[in-house]
Amino acid sequence: MSDLDALMKAFGEAGGDKAILGNNEIAHLVASGHKLLSMKSVEGLEVDARETMAGISAKVTVKEGIRIKNPVHLCFGVLHKKGTQKIKMDVRLEKNSSAHFIAHCIFPNAEKVRHIMDAVVEIGEGAEMRYSETHFHGLYGGIEVIPKSIVKIGKNGRYFTDFTLTTGRVGKLDIDYSVEAGENAVTELTARVFGHANDEINIKERVVLAGKNSRGLIKTRVALEDEAKAEVTGITEGNAEGARGHVDCMEIVKDNATAKAIPIVSVIHPLAKVTHEAAIGSVDKRQMETLMAHGLTPEEAVDLIVKGILK
Amino acid sequence: MLLLEIDGLTYGAGDKTILDDFSMTIEPSEVHALLGTNGTGKSTLAYLIMGCEGYMPSSGEIIFEGKTINTLKIQERSKLGITMAWQEPVRFEGISVSDYLRLKNKDINPSYYLEMVGLHPELYLHRMVDKSLSGGERKRIELASILALNPKLAILDEPDSGIDMLSTQDIVNVISAFKDNGSSVLLITHREEIVLIADRASQICNGKIVCTGNPDKVAEYYKSRKCFVCDGEVCAYV
Numbered sequence: 001m002s003d004l005d006a007l008m009k010a011f012g013e014a015g016g017d018k019a020i021l022g023n024n025e026i027a028h029l030v031a032s033g034h035k036l037l038s039m040k041s042v043e044g045l046e047v048d049a050r051e052t053m054a055g056i057s058a059k060v061t062v063k064e065g066i067r068i069k070n071p072v073h074l075c076f077g078v079l080h081k082k083g084t085q086k087i088k089m090d091v092r093l094e095k096n097s098s099a100h101f102i103a104h105c106i107f108p109n110a111e112k113v114r115h116i117m118d119a120v121v122e123i124g125e126g127a128e129m130r131y132s133e134t135h136f137h138g139l140y141g142g143i144e145v146i147p148k149s150i151v152k153i154g155k156n157g158r159y160f161t162d163f164t165l166t167t168g169r170v171g172k173l174d175i176d177y178s179v180e181a182g183e184n185a186v187t188e189l190t191a192r193v194f195g196h197a198n199d200e201i202n203i204k205e206r207v208v209l210a211g212k213n214s215r216g217l218i219k220t221r222v223a224l225e226d227e228a229k230a231e232v233t234g235i236t237e238g239n240a241e242g243a244r245g246h247v248d249c250m251e252i253v254k255d256n257a258t259a260k261a262i263p264i265v266s267v268i269h270p271l272a273k274v275t276h277e278a279a280i281g282s283v284d285k286r287q288m289e290t291l292m293a294h295g296l297t298p299e300e301a302v303d304l305i306v307k308g309i310l311k
Numbered sequence: 312m313l314l315l316e317i318d319g320l321t322y323g324a325g326d327k328t329i330l331d332d333f334s335m336t337i338e339p340s341e342v343h344a345l346l347g348t349n350g351t352g353k354s355t356l357a358y359l360i361m362g363c364e365g366y367m368p369s370s371g372e373i374i375f376e377g378k379t380i381n382t383l384k385i386q387e388r389s390k391l392g393i394t395m396a397w398q399e400p401v402r403f404e405g406i407s408v409s410d411y412l413r414l415k416n417k418d419i420n421p422s423y424y425l426e427m428v429g430l431h432p433e434l435y436l437h438r439m440v441d442k443s444l445s446g447g448e449r450k451r452i453e454l455a456s457i458l459a460l461n462p463k464l465a466i467l468d469e470p471d472s473g474i475d476m477l478s479t480q481d482i483v484n485v486i487s488a489f490k491d492n493g494s495s496v497l498l499i500t501h502r503e504e505i506v507l508i509a510d511r512a513s514q515i516c517n518g519k520i521v522c523t524g525n526p527d528k529v530a531e532y533y534k535s536r537k538c539f540v541c542d543g544e545v546c547a548y549v
């Protein structure tokens with residue numbers, strides 16, 4: 001089997017739709033380990049990708065005024081048991097452009113794999129970017145994932161991210177996102193992670209509301225079981241008139257898992273406002289009792305509640 | 312045979328006796344209203360019948376279809392056909408109204424039950440049972456979900472209370488839907504006009520039944536509000 005076939009097979013098994021590769025109207029970039037396997041662009045999307053010593057480096061530009069209709073799929077995987085993959089991404093959305101990127105990160109056999117993502121994103125005036133990243137790590141837990149991104153949103157720009165790692169083991173996860181929002185800019189960062197066994201989860205997300213009337217939301221949903229550990233830091237700074245920010249963290253723990261939430265909110269402009277809420281604990285008793293009164297067993301009730309918050 | 316018999320139930324928390332030698336019965340297919348002012352022990356009784364965690368009577372028996380259920384867990388009581396709508400229903404992230412109504416039985420038609428509680432299915436089926444619902448919407452959805460379970464006994468804890476509450480007509484509709492299914496209802500309320508739709512009513516005061524019988528008569532007693540002034544001394548005006 002070719003590398004591409006092998007990766008696509010794993011992609012299919014992780015719930016992905018393999019048909020996207022053959023569709024001429026859908027842009028994609030597929031890399032396995034340090035190898036660039038397949039790439040397609042669409043009008044208004046420039047992709048300059050190359051292989052590096054440690055992985056892949058890509059420069060992605062969405063041209064001014066271009067609204068890319070179909071999501072752009074990025075597929076990164078390591079199929080070997082061991083290895084390092086470093087992805088460097090430089091993404092630029094020019095004025096009034098828009099695009100939705102969906103990243104599929106697949107490491108089904110990882111026993112000792114490191115996946116490092118370093119992204120720098122610049123969203124131009126009036127541009128909108130959505131970035132959804134879904135991970136599939138298999139059952140071994142021998143993976144370390146280190147996604148880091150620095151994002152700058154221009155006036156009236158919008159940036160939404162969604163990070164999902166809810167099937168299989170997590171391994172070690174160390175997210176570090178930082179977003180600066182300009183005037184009237186809107187950003188929402190969402191992360192959902194389910195930790196098992198001795199998984200270690202570290203999520204740090206920072207939103208700087210630098211521009212007048214900018215908006216920020218950091219939403220984190222973590223479920224933990226067995227001996228898993230999580231620490232979630234949500235930082236929002238309100239630095240300009242009319243800026244509004246909110247940090248919303250919920251962590252459900254079972255068994256011997258431990259969770260920590262550190263919301264840090266600061267305001268340096270008197271007309272900015274930042275709020276936060278954090279709920280950490282075992283599954284809510286009233287929710288459990290309600291579901292059991294509806295005929296569910298305790299196990300079914302926990303399962304449904306956890307699935308719900310990770311949805 | 313009685314569907315539910317509560318016999319000499321006593322329950323306290325801290326040094327407060329909340330239910331004091333409390334007894335009442337519910338017949339099959341009967342709507343029995345329990346009327347009482349705030350703090351008289353109505354919700355506590357509901358939790359004891361449902362078997363919520365921490366609600367174990369210090370004496371007395373809860374008998375369902377002839378069997379004592381005092382030691383059964385909530386999910387075991389639910390299997391027997393007992394269910395309950397909490398006074399303040401909880402919210403769930405990531406569960407749609409449609410899924411919530413089909414929790415136990417996937418084959419029911421959720422639209423049918425939404426219409427029964429006065430909600431347009433097309434507006435609500437895909438909403439989440441989370442914070443985005445108003446208090447009244449959440450309560451209606453809870454009632455719809457209880458109807459969909461087709462229970463033998465539905466405990467409804469103040470379905471008529473709260474902001475943007477259900478109208479008396481809404482409650483009448485829901486109660487008649489339960490009756491049509493042959494379900495019994497323990498209808499907890501503090502509003503005497505609601506009592507009139509029941510087959511039988513009881514007034515609770517200070518953890519005890521002070522009056523049972525024809526709903527008109529019990530509502531009449533309640534309106535005189537003797538329980539507010541008696542200070543727990545002369546509750547026996549049955």
Ligand SMILES: Nc1ncnc2c1ncn2[C@@H]1O[C@H](COP(=O)(O)OP(=O)(O)O)[C@@H](O)[C@H]1O
Nearest residue numbers: 324325327329348349350351352353354355356
């Ligand atoms: N866990 C508890 N500990 C102490 N007092 C309680 C507890 N639960 C309820 N109570 C008290 O018992 C009384 C009855 O409460 P409740 O059953 O909620 O009344 P109702 O539903 O009729 O308004 C109230 O005075 C309430 O404050």
Ligand SMILES: [Mg+2]
Nearest residue numbers: 353354355398
């Ligand atoms: Mg009450």
